[in-house]
Amino acid sequence: MKNILHIISSARGELSYSNQLSSAILEKLLQQGNINTITVRDLVKDAPPYADEVSIHEFYKHPELYDEQSKHLLSYANRVVDEVREADIIVIGTPMFNLGISTSLKAWLDQLIRAGVTYVFDEQWNRVGQFKGKKVYLAVASGGRSAEGAPDYVSAYIKDVFRNYTGITDVEAYRIEGTMENGFTADYESILKDFNSVTEMP
Template structure:
């Protein structure tokens, strides 16, 4: 039985194409069965705190040096780390903002990724992710369309963050594009026609 974490990061609420696409991915997984729990974290309704002068020092501390102030300032960070740790499958919906991810999603990542927590360094100084064996689905919505050969900044960025700083290498992206075009109609079944289900997660 698998646990799913569903991340919503668009401010458009029910009108969000990225949220609807990520929900369609969730539905595909639920149809397969073998799902234990689904945890939904809406980063707009419950916005991640931004690092400030006090909290930024805690992020760079080694976990062995955490004290009571650390626990207070890192309470949100510890909560979302625990959610990711427990999840077998992570679904992330994000719109494209100026070739980047949504602001709440960036803040969530900044709270999540920490040395000694999501990654450590081995004896050779190599970075080693600690959250291996998980699957990430990205649901990306954009108002325009990428031209042929144009880089996919969203997928590349998130794939590198999860691989390099969490050890998650299985990241799959589904796009819905052209949402600002006149007469646009979302066809999520078409976007997910080649959907790859999770068969086994070690």
């Protein structure tokens, strides 16, 4: 039985195409069965805190040096880590903002990634991710359409973060583009026609 973590990061609520696409991915997973729990984390309704002059130092402490102040300042971050640790599948929806991810999703990633927690260093000082074996589905929405051959900054960035700082290498991206065009109609079935189900996870 698989546990799913669904991350919502668009401020547009039910009108959000990234939210609708990530929900369509979730429905595909539910149709496959073998799902134990679904945890929904709406990063707009429960926004991640931004690091400040005090809290930033806690993120660079080794876990062995945590104290009561660390426990307080890292409470949100620890919840983020626990939710990712307990998930087998992570579904993330994000709009594209100026070729990047949403502000709330970037803040969530900053809460998640910590040395000694999501990754450690081996004897050669290579990073070793601690959350291997999980599956990530990305649902990315953009108002315009990418030019032919243009890089996918959003998917590439998220894939690199997960690979380098958590050890999660199985990241699959689905995109919906042109949402600002006159008469635009979303066709999620077409976008997900080649969806790889949870049963195909290694």
